[in-house]
Amino acid sequence: MLALIIRISLNPVTRSSILGYNRRMQRRSFFQSFVAFVGSIVLAAVGLGTAIVQGVGSVLHGKGKDENWIKVDEIDHLLPGQPQERTISFRTKDGWEEKTEHQKVLIIYKDGEPVAHSPSCPHLDCPVSLVPEAEKFICKCHMSYFDAKGDVIEGPAPRGLDPLPTKIEDGVLYCRWVRYQSGGSQAVEV
Numbered sequence: 488m489l490a491l492i493i494r495i496s497l498n499p500v501t502r503s504s505i506l507g508y509n510r511r512m513q514r515r516s517f518f519q520s521f522v523a524f525v526g527s528i529v530l531a532a533v534g535l536g537t538a539i540v541q542g543v544g545s546v547l548h549g550k551g552k553d554e555n556w557i558k559v560d561e562i563d564h565l566l567p568g569q570p571q572e573r574t575i576s577f578r579t580k581d582g583w584e585e586k587t588e589h590q591k592v593l594i595i596y597k598d599g600e601p602v603a604h605s606p607s608c609p610h611l612d613c614p615v616s617l618v619p620e621a622e623k624f625i626c627k628c629h630m631s632y633f634d635a636k637g638d639v640i641e642g643p644a645p646r647g648l649d650p651l652p653t654k655i656e657d658g659v660l661y662c663r664w665v666r667y668q669s670g671g672s673q674a675v676e677v
C-alpha cells in the first residue's frame with residue numbers, strides 16, 4: 488500500500504494533475520472570497536444610504552411637527568375680530584427633495600384670540616375661501632358655507648373648519664401645518 492502511494496506521488500503525470508487541481512481550487516477560492524467581499528461592500532453601502540435617507544426624513548418630519556412654528560403674521564397687522572386669510576411659507580423635505588411650500592390659512596377669532604385654521608374643506612378636501620363682505624367662508628365644490636367662527640351653516644361638510652395648532656409670541660401669530668382627514672364629524676390628523 489505504501490509503495491503504491493509513493494509510486495503515485497512520484498509519477499509526473501499524477502503530480503501535475505494534483506498541482507493543477509490545487510491551483511484551480513485556489514483560484515476558485517480567491518474568486519469566491521472576492522465576490523463575497525464586493526457583495527458585503529455593496530450591501531453595507533445600500534444599508535448606509537437607506538439609513539441616511541430615513542434619518543434625514545425623520546429629523547425634518549420631527550422638526551416640522553414638534554419644533555418649527557411657522558409665522559403667520561404680526562398681530563398688529565391683523566384685522567381684530569374679523570375672519571381673514573393669510574399665506575404661510577415653510578420648507579419641506581421628502582427623501583432628497585427639498586422645497587418651499589406656500590399654503591393659505593384662515594384666521595378665525597375665538598374668545599377674542601386669532602386662531603389659524605386649515606383651508607381644506609372637511610367634506611372632501613376642496614379649498615375653502617373667505618367671502619369678506621359676508622364674513623363667512625365658502626367651499627365651492629359642493630357649496631358648503633361656514634360662519635365667521637368656522638361652524639358649518641349650510642352644505643354637506645360634516646364638521647366645522649379644522650383649527651391648526653396656534654400660538655402668539657412677542658406679538659406674532661404662529662401656527663403648525665397639519666393635514667386632517669376629510670369626512671367624519673371629528674378632526675383626525677393625517
Ligand code: FES
Pocket residue numbers: 608609610611612613626627628629630631642643644
Ligand atoms: S369638498 Fe367642500 S363641500 Fe364638498
